[in-house]
Amino acid sequence: MKEFELIQTYFSGRGPQRKDVVLGVGDDAALTKMPQDMLLVVATDTMVENTHFFKDACPRSIGHRCMAVNLSDFAAMGAEPAWASIALTLPSVDEEWVKEFTEGLFEIAEYYNVQIIGGDTTQGPLAVSVSLKGFVAEGKALLRSGAKAGDxxxxxxxxxxxxxxxxxxxxxxxxxxxxxxxxxxxxxxxxxxxxxxxxxxxxxxxxxxxxxxxxxxxxxxxxxxxxxxxxxxxxxxxxxxxxxxxxxxxxxxxxxxxxxxxxxxxxxxxxxxxxxxxxxxxxxxxxxxxxxxxxxxxxxxxxxxxxxxxxxxxxxxxxxxx
Amino acid sequence: MKEFELIQTYFSGRGPQRKDVVLGVGDDAALTKMPQDMLLVVATDTMVENTHFFKDACPRSIGHRCMAVNLSDFAAMGAEPAWASIALTLPSVDEEWVKEFTEGLFEIAEYYNVQIIGGDTTQGPLAVSVSLKGFVAEGKALLRSGAKAGDxxxxxxxxxxxxxxxxxxxxxxxxxxxxxxxxxxxxxxxxxxxxxxxxxxxxxxxxxxxxxxxxxxxxxxxxxxxxxxxxxxxxxxxxxxxxxxxxxxxxxxxxxxxxxxxxxxxxxxxxxxxxxxxxxxxxxxxxxxxxxxxxxxxxxxxxxxxxxxxxxxxxxxxxxxx
Structure with missing residues (x-):
């Protein structure tokens, strides 16, 4: 199974299909509609085998966690998640692995209403990098810098x-x-x-x-x-x-x-x-x-x-x- | 040198500092201001050692290419690039490598006025994934699907x-x-x-x-x-x-x-x-x-x-x- 086929089978059309996504997976880039007067929020987290998960880790868990850690960044900002890009690097095309991985990924994506709008699958040592996009009203984001004595x-x-x-x-x-x-x-x-x-x-x-x-x-x-x-x-x-x-x-x-x-x-x-x-x-x-x-x-x-x-x-x- | 120090030294505050970036590197997520009535454009491309570049590849070139391939996707959409997240995975913290890599990266980022707003550095086999964000006016994006007989x-x-x-x-x-x-x-x-x-x-x-x-x-x-x-x-x-x-x-x-x-x-x-x-x-x-x-x-x-x-x-x- 080649890259195109893999994407087609396990990524295209799965998970939430949001109304604000103008163009999802399949072109040179994805297009989405931002709500007015909101700031764009972007978080990126990578997980690498042997650093963030063990060699025998369950692919379903890797699919869940790569999304969860980015959603957690959004939670910490008080932000609304919306769209994600997934960069998946695999040593070889192991269909069973991709099937389980995407099950974990789409389950949590479904729960938080996040649409996978694009990404990249490449050959190499196992790693997955998620870039999550969403929004927050201006002046409402929770920063690390606002703590005051007495809080x-x-x-x-x-x-x-x-x-x-x-x-x-x-x-x-x-x-x-x-x-x-x-x-x-x-x-x-x-x-x-x-x-x-x-x-x-x-x-x-x-x-x-x-x-x-x-x-x-x-x-x-x-x-x-x-x-x-x-x-x-x-x-x-x-x-x-x-x-x-x-x-x-x-x-x-x-x-x-x-x-x-x-x-x-x-x-x-x-x-x-x-x-x-x-x-x-x-x-x-x-x-x-x-x-x-x-x-x-x-x-x-x-x-x-x-x-x-x-x-x-x-x-x-x-x-x-x- | 630990992750925080590495980011501080070679990423923070470098390259274009755009006025539409409300919060850049250093918090849980980045915040940017979208121009009104524009669609958000997102492209993601990963480069892995031995697949997209050779083992002895010059780090400066890797820094340039990981950004160039995403910019190229933007060019193909007729879109305006603005902000990028970089997920960098390194086998070990080789300061000289990071120095050269970021020189290549920021040179092209400077040229196209792209601000690095966040990312992640992790330990693992050499790979870099860039998620580029920007905008295009509604209905103006160049898709793959519009070709007509006679064109x-x-x-x-x-x-x-x-x-x-x-x-x-x-x-x-x-x-x-x-x-x-x-x-x-x-x-x-x-x-x-x-x-x-x-x-x-x-x-x-x-x-x-x-x-x-x-x-x-x-x-x-x-x-x-x-x-x-x-x-x-x-x-x-x-x-x-x-x-x-x-x-x-x-x-x-x-x-x-x-x-x-x-x-x-x-x-x-x-x-x-x-x-x-x-x-x-x-x-x-x-x-x-x-x-x-x-x-x-x-x-x-x-x-x-x-x-x-x-x-x-x-x-x-x-x-x-x-």
Whole structure:
């Protein structure tokens, strides 16, 4: 099967067919109609075998994740996803692989109403790069740079599952089959917090998604905003599966330093806490206040049971090949 | 040097800083302002080592080509390029390589006023995927599907250089050092026919860029438009460098079947020939009429010295690894 045939069979005409797509897959470029007075939002993320997924990774999961990580960037901006281009590089044309990959890809694309408008399939070492396009109203995008001293620091969902999945896979943690199944599912099929991002657009002063680890990613907000932060470690929403599998201490470490959970980390001023509570709760969004933004440039301070807390390994998450 | 540092040093703040970019490199996604009543245009092309460039390829050329091939898609649509995302995968952080690569990249980005608004650097086998964004007025994009029986068939520039460079590199042709230098330069630094695309927007009924070979790419126009075509082989603008290096017959073969020249192939109705002549000539655009569109679905017929002509190897260009 040649490139043209492959595209024809597994990509053309699949997934949502949006009314704002004037020309999709099949010409030199795609054409889409932008809604008036909106800014174009663009995110690009690449996944490479042995760096972002293991050699034996399920193609369906790769299809899901390559889209999910970009959707997560959109969630962190409070933006509306619309169209994606997929650059897929394959060692050989393995039809079964492409079939499963596109199943994972189109399932999540369908859920978030994203149309695949183009891309490129090439021969080479396994990798996939997604460039996601969409929109956000002017002045409404959530940046990393808006955090102010006094703002409260929040995170959605629970942390630590994906990091434990990676540690287990690397043989650094030995856990029960049941626990492995649960954390692996979280690693393979991360959710993108698009709905949370929409609520935060009207409540948060800054936001990003936790891909490299809570402490490390918080550093980006602090640097961009010129502030510091204090995390109350006891409040961090550690995944109960991880606590049960490796104990409270190690679980806390994984929750603070582990990446790939794709939860949103965000700051909300005192006067917007009510709005957040009302709207996030109404939409069934789980979130936890884990600390507060402070002035100065002293970075992240951790406190546990009222005392300063120091992490044994303060290096952040560097993906699993590094 | 880590990913953040690499981006900081060689990508941030370089190249054109467009006024329509609200947020560039450095947050979860980029934000840009679309001009009113224009459609968004998106092209994506990936280049992988050993498939699209040789192992010892000059990084400067890779930087140029990864942008040029996308610009060429824009030229073929008559579109205005504006913003690009770069997904760069590197086996290791080789600073010298990145320095040269970005020199090639930003040189062509500067020329066409394209701002790099984001991307991703990852570890893995050498590859680069560019997603280029820009705009075109509604109803003005040049599609592959508009060719009509009776339209004249044109191609810009000259053909055959890049294919000869590949053949020489693979040891299939032995040519003089001087000729090799010339054709290699064409392969390494292809031009994108953006200016020609702008003129064609008002003159052509269909267009695409010749990346896989004249005959093969013409097939895409014919299929999309539901027509056939006749090429007068004697009129095909074969590169004189190629004729001198390998003789007239082989040169013709390379010009008809060889890819990577990134010239525009387009169709113009009789009544627009005057407009084309006037405007293309005024702008110094070289182009040649090489045949005519016919009805039916008999594909591409070649004629030479008034008689039907059959190519010995009618397989098109499949990139050099295949």
């Amino acid at each position: 409260w620091l929040f995170v959605t969902g629970q942390l630590g599952d994906s990091a434990l999945a990676v540690e287990a896979k690397l043989g650094k943690e030995s856990i029960s089959e049941d626990a492995l199944k649960k954390v692996q599912q979280r690693f393979d099929y991360p959710a993108a917090r698009i709905a949370a991002g929409h609520v935060l657009r009207h409540a948060a002063t800054s936001a990003l998604d936790v891909s490299d680890g809570l402490v490390q990613d918080l550093g980006h907000i602090l640097k961009a905003s010129g502030v510091s932060a204090e995390i109350d470690v006891d409040k961090v929403p550690v995944s109960p599966v991880v606590v049960e599998a490796v104990g409270e201490e190690r679980a806390l470490e994984l929750a603070l330093m582990g990446g790939e959970d794709y939860e949103l980390l965000f700051t909300v001023p005192e006067e917007q806490k009510g709005y957040l509570e009302l709207n996030a709760t109404a939409m069934g969004i789980n979130y936890t206040c884990i600390g507060q933004i402070k002035g100065g440039d002293s970075g992240v301070s951790l406190r546990r049971k009222g005392k300063p807390y120091v992490l044994s390994n303060n290096k952040g998450f560097q993906h699993f090949s590094e | 004249w068939l044109f191609v810009t520039g000259q053909l055959g250089d890049s294919a000869l460079a590949v053949e020489a590199k693979l040891g299939k042709e032995s040519i003089s050092e001087d000729a090799l230098k010339k054709v290699q330069q064409r392969f390494d630094y292809p031009a994108a026919r953006i200016a020609a695309g702008h003129v064609l927007r008002h003159a052509a009924t269909s267009a695409l860029d010749v990346s896989d070979g004249l005959v093969q790419d013409l097939g895409h126009i014919l299929k999309a438009s539901g027509v056939s075509a006749e090429i007068d082989v004697d009129k095909v603008p074969v590169s004189p460098v190629v004729v001198e290096a390998v003789g007239e017959e082989r040169a013709l073969e390379l010009a008809l079947m060889g890819g990577e020249d990134y010239e525009l192939l387009f169709t113009v109705p009789e009544e627009q020939k005057g407009y084309l002549e006037l405007n293309a000539t005024a702008m110094g655009i070289n182009y040649t009429c090489i045949g005519q569109i016919k009805g039916g679905d008999s594909g591409v017929s070649l004629r030479r010295k008034g008689k039907p002509y059959v190519l010995s190897n009618n397989k098109g260009f499949q990139h050099f690894s295949e």
